[in-house]
Amino acid sequence: MKEVAQYINENRAKIQCIVASDVSIESSVDFGMAQQPELWDYADDVDTMAFLTSLD
Helix, strand or coil: CHHHHHHHHHHHHHCCCEECCCCCCCCEECCCCCCCCCCCCCHHHCCHHHHHHHCC
16 A cells, blocks of 8 residues: 555656545545545646636
């Protein structure tokens, strides 16, 4: 798990989604939930509504 965590940290910018049953993996989602995001799950960690409302 230490090696996996290191790989994830080194490649976080290239990883869109981490699916895992191990809740100790930061920012991971459970199996079957990758295509069912919650309202607070932002693509690329960008709050789309906040971004759109900031445009003038």
